[in-house]
Amino acid sequence: MTEGVVRVGNSVRRPAKESSEFVAALLKVFEHQGFDGAPRYHGQADGMDILSYLPGDVPARFQLWTDEQVAAAGRLLRSMHDATRGSELAGRSQIVCHRDAAPNNAVFVDGLDGLPVAFIDFDGASPGSPLEDLGYACWTWCVASKRGDQVERQADQVRILADAYGLQGPERGVLVDAIIEQQARNARFWAELEASGTASAGPDAIAQSIAWSRRELAFVVVNREVFEAALA
Incomplete structure (x- = not known):
């Protein structure tokens, strides 16, 4: 962008x-x-x-990732958050969020079959809660409504990412809510961008992004119990 x-x-x-x-x-x-x-x-x-410049590969699209790649993404996200915890930039918030810690902002070594080792594009970074980044990461690394017949597998990968991050306690019980919140926020982001008149994408592309975010949200809501059971 x-x-x-x-x-x-x-x-x-x-x-x-x-x-x-x-x-x-x-x-x-x-x-x-x-x-x-x-x-x-x-x-x-x-x-x-x-x-x-960070050598490696950045995927153009979301796709299926292995358990090892998902776990590596969770560990990378935790390390990034821990580096900002208590910093002046975080202020009164817990950490500084990336705000778009998705696969398309991750650098993979040894091709896309390798592990993610870095995040790029911090333009949207700002203080916030770990759950904000975690919700978005779990969605973009693990969940896809177009593979609705694999919901148990997706829920298992959400658990893998949460485990690798080290998410525990009450926050673990609201991770599904965090995923849903980020999906709703993504739809709102595109709508607000279009309204601002500064979007480089055309109206059709923006409409597709909003519709996709809403489909993803509906998919998680319908299958909430499956995702929550995997995290329990």
Whole structure:
């Protein structure tokens, strides 16, 4: 969704945005905390943010992932959250959320058969609750309404991701609610983007994104008991 991104040697140049200052500070926190699952920030030049290039593969679409890949995504998300816990950027919130910790923002080593080792594209990052990122991650890594005949398998992978993250206690009992909340939020995001008049996508693409988010939400609501049983 970001136009003008280019690779120059071992760096990636992205047009500076309003979020650039926060993203730069966040990437510096990651570096200070020794979290290697994100690009390094190397300043600005000619109106472009300069980031380190992370070798690997980024999937163009959501797809089926192995249990090992889903677990790796859960561990990566936990490490990212822990790196920001208690930081000045998190403020009064528990952590800084990525806000789009989906497979299409993950870097895989050894092709798409390998494991996710990093997240990219932190433009939407902001303080929040771990459950916000977890709900979105469980949806985008594990759940797909078009594979409705595999709901038990999807629920099992939601459990795998939650286990790998280390989610316990009362929060585990509301993870399905967090998934539903993120699906509703995604539909609202596209509607608000269209209303703002700043969307690069056309009306048809936005309408499809809203309809897809609503289908996904309805699928989880109908199968809530299956997902909750897997997490119990």
